[in-house]
Amino acid sequence: MSLFAFYVVVVTLGILSMGFQLLASRLLSPHFGSAIDVWACLISTFLAAFSAGAMIGGWISNLEFASRRRWQIGWMTVAIVALAATGFFGRGMVDTIAISLEPGITPILLSCVGLFFFPVTALSSFTPQCVQFLATRGTPPGKASGLVYGVSTMGNIAGVMLTAFVLIPHFRVSTLLHIWLGVAVVSLAGLLRLLRAPSVP
């Protein structure tokens, strides 16, 4: 049962990460449009966050248990606070940046990094810890890594399709950002519970 719940959480985090990218594009578009320059900044920010999150998560997964728990709770807090900030203050922040700076790549990049880098980094930091979770339960590390990244990527695909073709046509972006926050709180709390058993002796 815990393994099933584990995969549900992995899929959910995948949905949240990539679905968030489409919501991010809608948050930026009133100020910067939705052309290739916006997408270049957005995709780069998300990839940088995935990269940073993977490295941070890899480092956390090898800490001793007590310290690891502190970092897990810390990054969960970062994810929730950053998602809440985006959901409640994101539009105002983009507006301020867009008006304050000269038009060009700088305000777009600054908005992307300021609003989306931290929540995505925080969400991504849990992926290597999920690999560690499987590995400590007897799954060979290579297989564990393949399973987690494979399942997470399926969640990414679901997140993109669901957000693009079902959610955005029917719901307000602000409503969706609040839903994202709620789902993130529940799924990260669930994951934190699953990861509670010490995995490094």
Added chain:
Amino acid sequence: MKLAHIILSLALPAALLAAEAESYVEHFDTIYNSLTVERRGSVVELRARARGGEALESAVDLKDPLMPIVAYTRTLYAGLFIQSKPQRVLMIGLGGAGFHRLFTAAYPEALLQTVELDPKVYDLCRERMQFKPTDKTPVTLMDGRMFVKRNREKWDWLILDAFRGGFVPPHLKTEEFYRECAARLSDRGVFISNLHATTELFYSDIKTIQAVFPQVVLFETTGRGNVIACAVKYREPNIVDSAKWPAAESLQRPHFAGRLDLAEIRKERIAIPTGRMRNAKVLSDDFAPVEFLDALKANNADGRDK
């Protein structure tokens, strides 16, 4: 007679060769658009790739650059019935400057400020379509919404004609943006928007415009799928009653002769499709599924006017 025949037989192939030499098709991929410029004889067309084909963005006849070739650019002059003395005009979307040439000839004292997002469109407009911006027709390269946000001037006409490959960017379709436009209008200014009338988006468009502007009048470019919405931010005087509009003859300008028939444009007035709008949603920055609404019926990207 024989001599004339000889001259004609020599001149005709030469003329055909010259016409062929003047014809070309060029493609340009820019950061915002995939564009085609095609010249056939003296007519140069600017088209943008859109879903399922190419949308005609603009066209100019270099032999008579004042002639509005693309039908809806004539309908934009419906604004004259609402605000007949356009001294300061802001146009969002340059295209091939199909509107600009006749307007600046007819109103040489007026300022026509244009905002264009794509630098390549501006280059092509000058190089291929022979548009020559002056201090009366300045062009600013910027996102239209960003310009409206930053601009503090007032405009008699604010024309929204910004497309990207036949589609209007969602951020130029929202209630918030229309409010920003309304704030930039002079007291008796008119907001003029080129709308696609062939998709479900049209009904949301009108409903959104109505959410901001108390009075809205529509003109349909005959058989082209374009509707020009004219909207004002005041309730009085009444602009909806066409009997109160100035007569077409009184608005006539010498350069309009043979190019623009205001009496015909007056006849393009259509009613607001209230019934079809009942289920339409107002578009906002928070909710603007423009692409989805625009795909609900066949779009007009089959080579007709954008």
